[in-house]
Amino acid sequence: MNHVVVVGAGLAGVRSVEALRAHGFGGAITLIGEEPHRPYDRPPLSKAVLLGEIDSTVVDSDLGALAVDHRPGVAAKGLRAGVLETTEGELAYDALVIATGASPIRLRGEGPQHVLRTIDDALGLRALLRQGRRVAVVGAGWIGAEVATAARRAGCEVTVVEAAECPLAAALGPVGAHTAPWYERAGIDLRTGTMVASVDPGGLTLVDGSTIEADVVVTGVGVRPSVDWLAGSGIELDDGVVTDEHLRTALPGVVAVGDCAAWWSRRYGRRLRVEHWDTALNSPEVAAATLLGGPGEGAVYDPVPYFWSEQFGHMVQYAGHHAGARLVMRGDPAGTRWSACWVTDGGTLAAVLAVNLPRDLMQGRRLIEGGQRLDVDRLADPAVALRDC
Template sequence: MDHVVVVGAGLAGVRSIEALRARGFTGRITLIGEEHHRPYDRPPLSKAVLLGGTDSTVVDSDLDALDVRLCLGTAAKGLRDGVLETTEGELEYDGLVIATGAAPIRLRGEGRQHVLRTIEDALALRERLVPGARVAVVGAGWIGAEVATAAARAGCAVTVVEAGESPLAVALGPEVGSHTIGWYARAGVELRLGAMVGTVDADGLTLISGARVPADVVVTGVGVRPAVDWLKGSAVRLDDGVVVDEHLRTSLSNVVAVGDCANWWSRRFRTRLRVEHWDTALQAPDTAVATLLGEEAVYDPVPYFWSEQFGHMVQFAGHREAGDRVLLRGDPRTDAKWAVCWLTAEDRLAAVLTVDRPRDVVQGRRIVEGGQRLDPRRVADPAVPLRDC
């Protein structure tokens, strides 16, 4: 293999390059990125950048030392066997890494709506988070909650409009998500649940019910879609992202996919997973690159992520299913720190969510990995370390 092309200059793209060189690949590497920036981290965009703590989150990686040809401001348009089509012409490859991430979903309507995916998005939004500004955030998911946190701290009058019956209902289920409702009120944020947005207008939102939410600034945080439209019509199979096996191999030979755009087969959970979180973009490239170089490697992690919202460090590890039993560790109404465990029918830990209890998430992730059985009565006692349950 002489020439590897990496498409997507985000975290998964840059990690793929580092992994190639770390595994001894000495051939040519080309990085194709639609944005005009060197790869940067996105988690700080909704935290330190919005709060005014920093303007740059460039990933600490020496691309010059890694001997990479950088093609920034260049988008991939299509793929044939061995040939990548880009806005700047065609490029032949021997191996290809797809790392094009995901793009935010936008709502209908003529009014201006901010989304939060790029550094430009974050800087443009930050400028408008001024004291007294009426800010309507659509969606009480991870991004919506972090934006509401930053806007409230900036002195804005914040309303969060959520279609579900609780915040984080999609990620955690409505029962667990409801334990975060009090955080909104304590931060002075109005939370409207069960409210579906019809359109974004010049002066705010119109809900499907006809009710209006007046706002100077609208931020849409209703999720993302994998950025894979450029692969339509190619031999790469798509289904909620790029379909890859447990080796992160696509349906086209010598092509692998990683990060937010990859929908992989999880041996551990016996299901397909597409995880839009930082740790996946960080770790998966090592397996993908090993596969590309003809080595035997399997990607089978216990997914992990974190979120910082309303002064809380929220962490999650594992994969929960609808039928799992939910056990609380601590009382979210009275305890500052609490956690939730999801147990399978055989009392194995499927997933753990922690609020300001970092030890639980570290131990919980190991327990999910090990697959051992737990005693549910001990799990429900927050005084017992998870590893002793």
């Protein structure tokens, strides 16, 4: 194998280059990235960048020392066995890493709407967050909550419109309702159970025909994996790039990592696609090992999913996967430090959500990984350390 092409120069892309070199690959590596920038980190975009604390989030990675041919501003357009088609012509490869991430969903309508995915989005939006401006945020998910936090800090009048009955409903179910008072305390007008029909000049039109006037509209209703360029390539696509537990796609010598990868989880016995930083950071290690081969059955990507969010002065962390599991609250969610645990029918911990309680997150994550049975009565007592339950 002489030439590996990595498509997508986000965190998962640059981590793939690092992992290939760390595994001893000495051949040529080309890193193709649609954005005109050096690889950078996205989590600070909705936090420190939007709050005006920093202007750059470029990842601390020495592309020169990695001897990678980074081609910014070049997009992949199509793929067939051994050949990548790009906006700058064709590129032959021996192995290929798909790391094209995801892109934000936009709403219907002719009015200006901002999304937050790139450093340019973040700097552009930051310039608009000024004292007294009316900002309408569509979606009370992770991004919506962080944008609302920054907009309030900048002195904007903020309305957050959410179709579900509570914030974070898609990720946390009814537990998300415990974050609704955070909006109220921050002086934000949170409207749940409210559907937006379109973004129009001057603000939002709701499905009931009423309007919300706004100077700035920010849409944070989720993302879609950026995989359209793979249509007709022979790669299986189903809400992302379908891979096995080694991150191999249907095309020989092609793996997928990060936000765009829908990998087979041995732990959960189902396919998972996790749009969070930890996946972009760690999946490339397994992908590189898979491409470079070696003895045994090969590396398996089988993490307990993890992510965090910083909103309204709270550090919110989640580990696990709670579908079908029973909720057990630890502590008073009206307070500032509490957690929620989800327990399987077999009495093991499926997931933990920790609010300003990194200790619960850390211990919970270990319990999930270890798969020990828990004493649910002790679990419900926040005075008992999670590791002692």
